[in-house]
Amino acid sequence: MPELPEVETTLKGISPFLKGAELKKIVVRQAQLRWRVPTKKLQQLCGNPITSVQRRAKYLLIESADKVILIHLGMSGSLRVLDPSEAVGKHDHIDIVVTTKSGADKIIRYNDPRRFGCCLLLDKPAEQHKLLSSLGPEPLTEIFDGDYLYQKSRARSLSAKQFIMDNKVVVGVGNIYASEALFMAGIRPTRAAKQISRKCYHALADAIKHVLSKAIKAGGTTLNDFSQTDGKPGYFQQELQVYGRDGESCNTCSGKIKSAVIGQRNTYFCTQCQR
DNA sequence: AGCAGTACCTGGTTGC
DNA sequence: TGCAACCAGGTACTGC
Numbered sequence: 001m002p003e004l005p006e007v008e009t010t011l012k013g014i015s016p017f018l019k020g021a022e023l024k025k026i027v028v029r030q031a032q033l034r035w036r037v038p039t040k041k042l043q044q045l046c047g048n049p050i051t052s053v054q055r056r057a058k059y060l061l062i063e064s065a066d067k068v069i070l071i072h073l074g075m076s077g078s079l080r081v082l083d084p085s086e087a088v089g090k091h092d093h094i095d096i097v098v099t100t101k102s103g104a105d106k107i108i109r110y111n112d113p114r115r116f117g118c119c120l121l122l123d124k125p126a127e128q129h130k131l132l133s134s135l136g137p138e139p140l141t142e143i144f145d146g147d148y149l150y151q152k153s154r155a156r157s158l159s160a161k162q163f164i165m166d167n168k169v170v171v172g173v174g175n176i177y178a179s180e181a182l183f184m185a186g187i188r189p190t191r192a193a194k195q196i197s198r199k200c201y202h203a204l205a206d207a208i209k210h211v212l213s214k215a216i217k218a219g220g221t222t223l224n225d226f227s228q229t230d231g232k233p234g235y236f237q238q239e240l241q242v243y244g245r246d247g248e249s250c251n252t253c254s255g256k257i258k259s260a261v262i263g264q265r266n267t268y269f270c271t272q273c274q275r
Numbered sequence: 276a277g278c279a280g281t282a283c284c285t286g287g288t289t290g291c
Numbered sequence: 292t293g294c295a296a297c298c299a300g301g302t303a304c305t306g307c
Contacts, residue, residue: 034301058301058302072301072302073301075301130303167301167302167303174301175300175301265300266298266299
């Protein structure tokens with residue numbers, strides 16, 4: 001499941017091939033993703049150079065001419081860089097064929113079994129688009145810290161876990177990392193956001209940064225495992241302290257790990273460490 | 276405005 | 292063994 005680290009890894013994977021490249025051909029085999037893929041408008045971009053490739057939250061933004069191609073991997077999507085001869089497989093919905101700087105053709109192939117992802121075309125500036133305009137800060141920047149979370153949470157009665165998974169608060173914290181970060185910070189996920197102290201929010205902001213940057217460093221491994229086996233990221237599984245460990249004992253205090261559904265999402269925590 | 280609930284989709288797992 | 296029901300996951304949307 002692509003979380004922020006996987007999207008960041010994907011960005012690093014495709015960037016070298018897209019920088020200085022030209023759009024050659026776009027093939028859409030399945031246009032019905034989360035939203036309909038604007039096939040014709042995308043194809044009209046062919047012949048133009050790609051001017052930048054960026055990530056914002058879990059969105060990938062590929063700029064060409066006066067447009068921006070926005071891609072979200074949903075929960076089961078992936079992008080691979082392939083040679084033009086590569087056979088098309090199941091759920092290979094979109095090919096973005098480019099002529100790279102060196103003159104060779106490559107396919108950026110979008111695969112998404114569950115079709116929760118999207119591929120849209122935005123006008124510039126992309127940040128004004130509805131999907132991007134109200135997003136909170138990136139978790140790995142300086143302005144995201146304990147003071148910021150404390151301030152933002154004062155009027156919020158929802159749980160701490162739902163609060164940090166809110167895209168308007170901070171982007172890129174998915175279900176797995178939310179549980180992990182709250183564990184690391186010693187905060188019970190059910191606690192109301194507005195009742196958490198400034199001190200605890202400092203610990204939480206640090207935990208989010210720590211968990212995400214650690215995962216980004218391991219990103220390659222995760223991505224490979226994911227795209228090949230469609231299983232849970234092998235590398236993370238051994239790193240996870242609470243997620244999916246319902247009924248097992250805590251690595252820190254040997255208390256029991258419990259699960260609860262919070263905001264329709266399974267959540268895991270240690271009843272001893274997290275108060 | 277904030278929040279709960281719903282929808283989208285399909286492969287894998289569980290239950291009968 | 293086969294089939295149905297359920298679950299996971301991110302996020303935009305609806306309606307209170």
